[in-house]
Amino acid sequence: MGTFKLIMGRYLIFLMLTCIGWINVLPAQCCSGGVPIAGNLSLPGSKKGEVQLQLTYDYNRLRSLFNESENLGDRTRQRSTHSSLLEASYGISKSWSVVSLFSYVSQERIIETIIGQRELTRTLGLGDVVILARKSIVDNNHWGLSIGAGPKVPIGRNDLKDDNQLELAADLQPGSGAWDAMFWLSFSKYRLIRDRLNFSLLGTGRLTGRAERLSGRQSYEFGDEFQLLFGFSERVLLGKVLIDPQLMFRFRQVGADFVNELPLPNTGGSFLHLMPGFSLLANENLSFRFSAEFPVFRYVQGTQLATSQKLTASLFFRLSPSQRSNTPFSLP
Amino acid sequence: MKNPIVFILRYIFLVIIFFGAFACSLDNNPTPTNMQEEPIRPVEQATGEITLINDEFEGKKIVIAGSAELNFVVSFENEVSRTFTPVQGEIPVIMMSEDSSKWDIFGKAVAGPAQGKELIPTHSLIGFWMTFGSFYPGVEIYEGNAPDPGASILESNSQEWLVPAERVFDGGPGKDGIPSVDNPEFAGKDDIAYLQPEDLIVGIKRGEVIKAYPHRILDWHEIVNDRVGTDLSLAVTYCPLTGTASGWNRMLGGEETTFGVSGLLYNTNLIPYDRKSDSYWSQMRFDCIFGENKGEQAELISLVETTWQTWVNMYPETEVMTVNTGFVRNYAIYPYGDYRTNGERLIFPLEYDDSRLGRKDRVHAVIVGEKAKVYPMTEF
Numbered sequence: 001m002g003t004f005k006l007i008m009g010r011y012l013i014f015l016m017l018t019c020i021g022w023i024n025v026l027p028a029q030c031c032s033g034g035v036p037i038a039g040n041l042s043l044p045g046s047k048k049g050e051v052q053l054q055l056t057y058d059y060n061r062l063r064s065l066f067n068e069s070e071n072l073g074d075r076t077r078q079r080s081t082h083s084s085l086l087e088a089s090y091g092i093s094k095s096w097s098v099v100s101l102f103s104y105v106s107q108e109r110i111i112e113t114i115i116g117q118r119e120l121t122r123t124l125g126l127g128d129v130v131i132l133a134r135k136s137i138v139d140n141n142h143w144g145l146s147i148g149a150g151p152k153v154p155i156g157r158n159d160l161k162d163d164n165q166l167e168l169a170a171d172l173q174p175g176s177g178a179w180d181a182m183f184w185l186s187f188s189k190y191r192l193i194r195d196r197l198n199f200s201l202l203g204t205g206r207l208t209g210r211a212e213r214l215s216g217r218q219s220y221e222f223g224d225e226f227q228l229l230f231g232f233s234e235r236v237l238l239g240k241v242l243i244d245p246q247l248m249f250r251f252r253q254v255g256a257d258f259v260n261e262l263p264l265p266n267t268g269g270s271f272l273h274l275m276p277g278f279s280l281l282a283n284e285n286l287s288f289r290f291s292a293e294f295p296v297f298r299y300v301q302g303t304q305l306a307t308s309q310k311l312t313a314s315l316f317f318r319l320s321p322s323q324r325s326n327t328p329f330s331l332p
Numbered sequence: 333m334k335n336p337i338v339f340i341l342r343y344i345f346l347v348i349i350f351f352g353a354f355a356c357s358l359d360n361n362p363t364p365t366n367m368q369e370e371p372i373r374p375v376e377q378a379t380g381e382i383t384l385i386n387d388e389f390e391g392k393k394i395v396i397a398g399s400a401e402l403n404f405v406v407s408f409e410n411e412v413s414r415t416f417t418p419v420q421g422e423i424p425v426i427m428m429s430e431d432s433s434k435w436d437i438f439g440k441a442v443a444g445p446a447q448g449k450e451l452i453p454t455h456s457l458i459g460f461w462m463t464f465g466s467f468y469p470g471v472e473i474y475e476g477n478a479p480d481p482g483a484s485i486l487e488s489n490s491q492e493w494l495v496p497a498e499r500v501f502d503g504g505p506g507k508d509g510i511p512s513v514d515n516p517e518f519a520g521k522d523d524i525a526y527l528q529p530e531d532l533i534v535g536i537k538r539g540e541v542i543k544a545y546p547h548r549i550l551d552w553h554e555i556v557n558d559r560v561g562t563d564l565s566l567a568v569t570y571c572p573l574t575g576t577a578s579g580w581n582r583m584l585g586g587e588e589t590t591f592g593v594s595g596l597l598y599n600t601n602l603i604p605y606d607r608k609s610d611s612y613w614s615q616m617r618f619d620c621i622f623g624e625n626k627g628e629q630a631e632l633i634s635l636v637e638t639t640w641q642t643w644v645n646m647y648p649e650t651e652v653m654t655v656n657t658g659f660v661r662n663y664a665i666y667p668y669g670d671y672r673t674n675g676e677r678l679i680f681p682l683e684y685d686d687s688r689l690g691r692k693d694r695v696h697a698v699i700v701g702e703k704a705k706v707y708p709m710t711e712f
Contacts, residue, residue, distance in 0.1 A: 067661070067662045067665070070662075072660040072661065072662075073660055074659060074660055076508075076511060076659075077505070077506070077509055109506045109509075111505075111506050111507060111508050111509050113507070113508040113511075113592070114508065114511055114512070114514055114592075114658075115590075115592075115607060117508075119506060119507045119508060121502075121506055162502065164492070164497070164622075165497055165498075166497065166500050166501065166502055166596065167498075167501060167502065168502045169502045169503070169504040170504075171504070172502070214501060214680075214681055215498065217681035218680065218681050259679050260677075260678060260679075262674075262676060262677050263669070264679065265667060265668050265669035265671065266667060302665070302667060302669075303661070303662070303665075303667060
């Protein structure tokens, strides 16, 4: 077991460095729209003494210009976010655990100008950190229910400047500069109809705080956010490989940003994405997950870019002091 | 646990209530104005009283003519000290000089002994009051008796910028993220079905060519690069955040350029860039503030801002920009919510917030060098 942990530890470090390296060497061709913190708080609660780690690479590309629910077909602008996220969970008692989420973010904005030029603006840096306390309410072979809450701590910079030393827009910054309150809920129903068919629901809420920007001359508050991730997964054996194919939906509703305490036009909206994916399970303590997201419904306030594609890849690793998890499935 | 299903259902219920309330409580934007696409109303006869102000500013005699009902204000230098009186009910004729010559809204004598002569338009802007104090410290208000609280304008400490670089902000969309219209299409008034009579337009008359550039399009594109007649390369620049429109000659140093939206703002005002040299200009200062052309002045082209109704009454033969801009936008919607009427709403900071008038009060500003004097629309 010690050797196994050592090998996995090396894998984790390797993947982490690869993700960060990947972000750093990405060709200068995209831009971005928000650090995907709330949507990536996906670790199940840890048992007492158990450590769970999940390293995630998340790519979100916004390329569709919408007026409310109408796609305007304008392809001149792109925003993208490349995020490396490290989520760590530690079980401090039978039902309580602490989770933290660190992010390293590259935000990009690219514009295809009408004279055929490509304008790229790019920022890179450590994002904000989330710390959640979680309580497992039910955890047996049939059901799982956990809730959590905690702050998002603004350690990421929100005052990065461009080459001309001009402060960049708030949504290009890796950090928000504000303390937010995060709420989290996970519900699972195992053995649905069949033994290995599971239903999962993950809800996150984010009540945002206000940040000072532009040398204290502007107060900026990102819109409050609510997300529901729900769907089904089933465990199958393909040859000698255990796979959890998943079909999930992500519903996300974001309120308007506030500038100087007044709502900012053309911010906020509602989105429903279809999210097929799969997990490859080496064993209960090590798995790899991949998912893609395709917009099903997009409604934006005013006119905004909306997500066109989203990809997520994660490596999950569990260090358990002795006992194994009794849950046959964990979200995601 | 007696009945796990009841237990779980109870939790689910609580959760749905909690998150449902959470989701419903999310703040959203104010409904954009003009969201409901109203049926287009016909243009009727424009009526309104014209008021004239003969004034002097920075040693220059000027005449300012305007009408709140007709929604225009124009101003001209009065070099030879003519005595003007307003002419009512004959727009585009707006005033008469003592020799009975009649002058139109572009300052051209269209009848009488002075026929054919043209007044020199002042350097002027119509826009929201809030920015003039930042651009022109000590700005005077016509017949205003409130003392100027005193502006403290920062000097640039940058070798590269003529304005304080730390006060130039990224507006969000990025360079050319708000696309200028470079190939505008025009049609006659009878073929235009997206303008309400009260919609503002910016118009030009040059010889027989008469063109209108509606705010409904400028709100989304901010710059239109056009040709007027055979000899004028015109850039109509418009900043929705300051409400100011200005016509610039696109010939720079003998070469034609186009202007684009840099995505940057200084004192919440548009910074156009010229694509030939990639230099950045200040719309409300009329000069280049960064780059190869730094320090150069824009050559201003006289435009008139008024309503579609007034413009059509004056120039029924006008051409007007169509919505075939090369981009798909909902021109029925004003994209900034209640920005143009809500005096509290300020998205980007001003260097100096002069409270002598309401932030969004529309004023006509006459600018001489680094000085400005404003004439509130309510004076007309």
